[in-house]
Amino acid sequence: MSSINNKRIAKNTMFLYFRMLLIMLVTLYTSRVVLKALGIEDFGIYNVVGGFVSMLSFLNTSIASGFQRFFNIELGKEQLHKVKRMFSVSLSIQIGLSLLILFLAETVGLWFLNVQMNIPPARIVAANWVYQCSILMLIFALFRAPYDAIIIANEKMDFYAYIGICEVAFKFLVAYSLVKIPHDALISYAMLMTLITGGIFLCYIFFIHVKFKYLRFSPIIDRELMKRMLGFSGWNILGSLSHLMKGQGVNILLNIFGGPAINAARGIAYQIQSGVTVFVGNFQLAARPQMIKSYAVGDILGLMTLFYRISRLSFLLLWLIALPLLFKMDFTLILWLGADVPALSSLFAILSMLISLTESLAPPLTTIVHATGHMKMFQTVCSSIILSIVPLSYVVLKMGLPPESVMYVSLFVLIIVHGVRLYLLKKLVIFSVCEYIVNVLFPCVKVVVVTLLFAYVINLQSIDMVMSVVQILLTLLLTAITIVFVGLNVAERSAVLKIIVNCYGKLKK
Structure with missing residues (x-):
């Protein structure tokens, strides 16, 4: 009998879409207000500096997805005592990881920000404030990762939806008050966003301690378990690094060759891309625990049936939203932002949509690889191809080609890497490329x-x-x-x- 719970997937998807619709509507408004309050230059600075810090979070995102995989496997087997131990071990790992990232951020990262990046001298102090606030937000995200993994593994998407709504409501208040704050708007915005991130983290802690009373942190040093969890996540790190370099690495190149105004245009395109892809992300997030649990109990037929369905529907859902935007991007941007639309925003946004459509097919496939635990070959090959986007983008920019050329490079490489993913998946599970x-x-x-x-x-x-x-x-x-x-x-x-x-x-x- 199939282990797939379609009703649960549908219910969780409904919670996530309810969250998404409200978040998207509020984000559209707040983005317009923030762009107007900060101006194109400061908006570009916030986008590239905050994005640079997020590059340092690739360790966290990789290990967090590994945590969820281990939680899902043990929950599928109903081994709660193992989940409890894994939870404590995961938090212990995050403590060490946060110290490592803090060291990198305050040494190499700080040097790169002040020496290599293209920031106007009059805004370098504000950029450093944004940088330090972004580091603090990253630390909050580090410690939130195991809590996030537990919530998703237990499919508590209602809480996930409600907390997302609260978060975007506070961001709405920040955007609304930004024009009335007498101090530097960029610095004020960074500090207020940090307070929101810290408050949301406290809500996660409270929910886990109330809902899952068996989960209590104790400083456990289980070297064997740490080795297994980090061993799995170690190869996943390469995958997350490649995707972040594809995004934020290229963003930094655009800053070096074009300045904050180009980053503002890409930031606008990225917000549209994020708002649209959340449709697919929520759908895939709701199905991910079921896919991993199906593999854990040996239901390969159910797993592949769900894999084909989620892959196809992911692309089609995204296409439903993307197609009108592809034909009406200029109209959408003017309607959204008014007259203050950064140059190249429309072209960047259209190319971002095409990239997102290509990438929408990847997460269901990657979920199966995560479930098997055999990450070495898959991540090494695919991540190496994706990482080639950064040097190729540098070459095209160095040759004097226009900024949008980096988007064409990304699209070409991502199409190639998806074919490689399909080939490698055949070596891990019973899978037919023809099917x-x-x-x-x-x-x-x-x-x-x-x-x-x-x-x-x-x-x-x-x-x-x-x-x-x-x-x-x-x-x-x-x-x-x-x-x-x-x-x-x-x-x-x-x-x-x-x-x-x-x-x-x-x-x-």
């Missing part, structure tokens, strides 16, 4: 071709704002219909149509 093409890629390609034709005809001419809104809504509607009848299989289509009929019946009453 993947039939169940995932072919339906996605059909939807893309059909909807592109629809969207091109619909968006041939825009007269005014009302017409543009109508075109966006019509594109969304036709894309959704095409996904249901072209992108879904018979069982999935029946389930969706049944939900629509039930909703219509309730509204009619």
Whole structure:
């Protein structure tokens, strides 16, 4: 019998989407207010300096995903005493890790910020304030990682949704008050964001201690368990490093060659990308525990069925939102930010969408690799290819090519690396590339071709704002219909149509 709990996945996805919708709406407003309050230059400085610090967090993100994998395996076997011990060991690891990152940040990182980065001399003091606040936020994130892993492993997505809503509400208040603060807006913004991060961390601690009373930290030095957890995460570190270098490493190159204004444009594009990909991220996050637990109990058939479904639906959900934006990016940016749109924002945002569509297929595949625990070959090969984005981007910028050329480099490399992932997965589980093409890629390609034709005809001419809104809504509607009848299989289509009929019946009453 399949171990997959589709109702739980659906319930958790609903919680996460409720969280996402509110967060996205508030973020759209706060981004506009923050950009106006800080100005393009300071907005670019915050984006690149905060992003530089996040590069130092690659150790944390890698190990945190490893924690979740171990928690999921033991929860699937109902070994709570092992989960308790792992929780204490994971926090002990984070203490040592935070000291290491703090040392790197206050030595190498501080030197790079003040010597190598392209920051206007008049804003270097403010940039250092942003840097120190970002380090403190990173430390909070380090210690929050094991709590996050426990919540996701136990599929407590309701708390995850509520705390996300609280976080974005406080960020809304910060953005609203930013224009009224008499002090330096950039420094004030960094300090207030640090306070919010610390407060959210305290909420996580309180929830875990109340909800999971068996989880109490004790300073355990279990070298064998640490070795296993770090051994798994060690190869995962290379994967996280490659993705962060692909993002923030390229962002630093853009700063060196173009300055804060280019970082502001990329920052705007990144916020749109983050807002759109959260649709897919929540869906994948809700399914991840089920995939790992299916592998843990030996349900390979259920695992692969879920893998194909999550991969295909991830791409199609993202395409549903991305397609109208691809045709109406300039309109969207003006509607969102008003007249203060940094140059190149539209092109960066469009290319970011294409990159996100390519990357949307990767997490379900990587989840299976995490479940197997065999990370060495997979991460070494794939991460090495992804890391090539940084030197290739440096070469194209050094040659004098325009800033957007780095996005084309990323897109080309990520398409190649996904093919390599599929090849390597065959060596870990019973998996057919042909089945993947039939169940995932072919339906996605059909939807893309059909909807592109629809969207091109619909968006041939825009007269005014009302017409543009109508075109966006019509594109969304036709894309959704095409996904249901072209992108879904018979069982999935029946389930969706049944939900629509039930909703219509309730509204009619």
